[in-house]
Amino acid sequence: MNQLELFxxxxxxxxxxxxxxxxxxxGDPEAFKLFKNELxxxxxxxxxxxxxxxxxVIEQSKEKGLSYVLxxxxxxxxxxxxxxxxxxxERYRATAFMRLQPIEQHNVLFGEFEIKHQTGELIMLHFMxxxxxxxxxxxxxxxxxxxxxxxxxKEKIDRKKVVLPKEKDEFEKYWLAxxxxxxxxxxxxxxxxxxxxxxxxxxxxxxxxxxxQEIGYG
Amino acid sequence: xxxxxxxxxxGAAAKYxxxxxxxxxxxxPADQNYIGSHAPAGICHSYTPxxxxxxxxxxxxTNSCRNNCQYCVNRAGNDFERSSFEPEELARLFIELxxxxxxxxxxxxxxxxxxxxxxMERMIQTAxxxxxxxxxxxxxxxxxxxxxxxxxxxxxxxxADRMSVNLESPNPDRLKLIASEKNFMLDLIQPINIIxxxxxxxxxxxxxxxxFVVGAAGESDAELLRTTNWLYKKKSLKRAYFSxxxxxxxxxxxxxxxxxLLREHRLYQADWLMRFYQFELPDLVxxxxxxxxLDIDPKMTAALKNAGQFPVEVNKAPFxxxxxxxxxxxxxxxxxxxxxxxHRFTNVNELKNMGVVIKRAKPFxxxxxxxxxxxxxxxxxxxxxxxxxxxxxxxxxxxxxxxT
Numbered sequence: 001m002n003q004l005e006l007f008x009x010x011x012x013x014x015x016x017x018x019x020x021x022x023x024x025x026x027g028d029p030e031a032f033k034l035f036k037n038e039l040x041x042x043x044x045x046x047x048x049x050x051x052x053x054x055x056x057v058i059e060q061s062k063e064k065g066l067s068y069v070l071x072x073x074x075x076x077x078x079x080x081x082x083x084x085x086x087x088x089x090e091r092y093r094a095t096a097f098m099r100l101q102p103i104e105q106h107n108v109l110f111g112e113f114e115i116k117h118q119t120g121e122l123i124m125l126h127f128m129x130x131x132x133x134x135x136x137x138x139x140x141x142x143x144x145x146x147x148x149x150x151x152x153x154k155e156k157i158d159r160k161k162v163v164l165p166k167e168k169d170e171f172e173k174y175w176l177a178x179x180x181x182x183x184x185x186x187x188x189x190x191x192x193x194x195x196x197x198x199x200x201x202x203x204x205x206x207x208x209x210x211x212x213q214e215i216g217y218g
Numbered sequence: 219x220x221x222x223x224x225x226x227x228x229g230a231a232a233k234y235x236x237x238x239x240x241x242x243x244x245x246x247p248a249d250q251n252y253i254g255s256h257a258p259a260g261i262c263h264s265y266t267p268x269x270x271x272x273x274x275x276x277x278x279x280t281n282s283c284r285n286n287c288q289y290c291v292n293r294a295g296n297d298f299e300r301s302s303f304e305p306e307e308l309a310r311l312f313i314e315l316x317x318x319x320x321x322x323x324x325x326x327x328x329x330x331x332x333x334x335x336x337x338m339e340r341m342i343q344t345a346x347x348x349x350x351x352x353x354x355x356x357x358x359x360x361x362x363x364x365x366x367x368x369x370x371x372x373x374x375x376x377x378a379d380r381m382s383v384n385l386e387s388p389n390p391d392r393l394k395l396i397a398s399e400k401n402f403m404l405d406l407i408q409p410i411n412i413i414x415x416x417x418x419x420x421x422x423x424x425x426x427x428x429x430f431v432v433g434a435a436g437e438s439d440a441e442l443l444r445t446t447n448w449l450y451k452k453k454s455l456k457r458a459y460f461s462x463x464x465x466x467x468x469x470x471x472x473x474x475x476x477x478x479l480l481r482e483h484r485l486y487q488a489d490w491l492m493r494f495y496q497f498e499l500p501d502l503v504x505x506x507x508x509x510x511x512l513d514i515d516p517k518m519t520a521a522l523k524n525a526g527q528f529p530v531e532v533n534k535a536p537f538x539x540x541x542x543x544x545x546x547x548x549x550x551x552x553x554x555x556x557x558x559x560x561h562r563f564t565n566v567n568e569l570k571n572m573g574v575v576i577k578r579a580k581p582f583x584x585x586x587x588x589x590x591x592x593x594x595x596x597x598x599x600x601x602x603x604x605x606x607x608x609x610x611x612x613x614x615x616x617x618x619x620x621x622t
Binding site: 064065067068070071072073074075077078092095096097098099100101102109111127129130131132133169171172173174175177178179180181182183184185186187188189190191192193195196197205207208211 | 221225227248253261266275277476479559568572
């Protein structure tokens, strides 16, 4: 995916593209590339304060150089980095914790997840690259994304009208058997588990259900 | 025996193999019929209640073993239920779980049934089914069994992203105590040599690794780290894993005390210092018994021992010295090094923004010549005692500066 496509995902006017062109001379090409990447991710963040933070770091870059921002010297640069990181983390967790359900007759892999930021396309691209011979369908709240032949379509949906096959998947049973087999009781550390899978993602990782009470999520 | 039961038995038999990394560059060509991809930094799809990442289908091909290793639950002398996967069965099971996004890759390992080459052949068959029939392009970790013939290792290297040989012990004498049937050089180091050649040819993009059972043979941390360092330097090892010994039921070592997990943690910290912090083996401070301190982490211990080198001026210190400051990791060190080309640091808040753990770093740094804190404020009584024992041996004038 090139940077323009990323801009399209962020649904942003080319304002920032023009602004950061002015920075080109102030840093080395590698730093400029890194800055652009962070900027694109920050733009996908839903936090309304992103524009203020981005304006501030662009000003700081003009004044003190790109390294000053990329190395997070100032509070604003740290916030900017945090905006980008939140988006990256959401994309990562969706690709990690979302489970897919094969619907063989339509050659579909179907999944659902909740996202806060504009990460839908990035998540779709991950699965489309991983499973190119399948149609990928993922619902994020009231939007459905359909990935087919290297293209992504997006529609609003009425969740009540979505009907999915109800049969129990035998591989879920196998997964649970395998998951349980990996536990080493002598090393039990639920606090660490809780840190690695924050509460809001817990419901997607069904194998954790039996620890709900113990961890205090019950 | 059905698949679910096999997974329970052969999954549990493989759980002490702790490598869970799936980070690897994409190395196989793409077409429209493949399945699978690599995530450059790896992905953890779940975590066990002990906090370990579950990203690989980690099961043994079989738990029938001809060896009698003292610590191992699968040893031949044990009378318990044995089971095996057929290559076909395991490959299909993995692909179905992978399609559902439960897993990021497969870890093929096994006990030694009949002989190493027979078992290795079955593991390779599984990898071949995945690569050629299912056109799987994702991550495969293949264990090389002791005494495996070179041609099988070469075949395996064509299919896998990573291979590993578990040394279990740091040297031949220690190995004899827990696995008398294995010859350290012929059965374990020889396969590592062949694997190293494959890595040098450009295969096995995720490199090769090994694992030690910490404390099973009574070895010290110094012995483990010496061998690890040798493997990094001479055998191009990507990473060593340490697994604190936990006594398994029905083994001759069932009554032996388990090794504290903190010891394993300290070994990992020391290992990271050698891999990412430009520490050399002699820079690590060992106690008289050859072990790392359990009370203070190895980086802090090294800093205290070399108190004469601190505090350092963050605006001027060479990169190597930045890496030696407790509370400064490689990323923060790189940021400091890069940012100061265009900027002069004036306060600790700037360093905090960059990821420095200020509480730990303060006594060891100067900003524009100003000291930032005293070591007393960050240390426990025990740590302070150790520090004083180090400083009493030092004639260096700067050491007391840290205490003020």
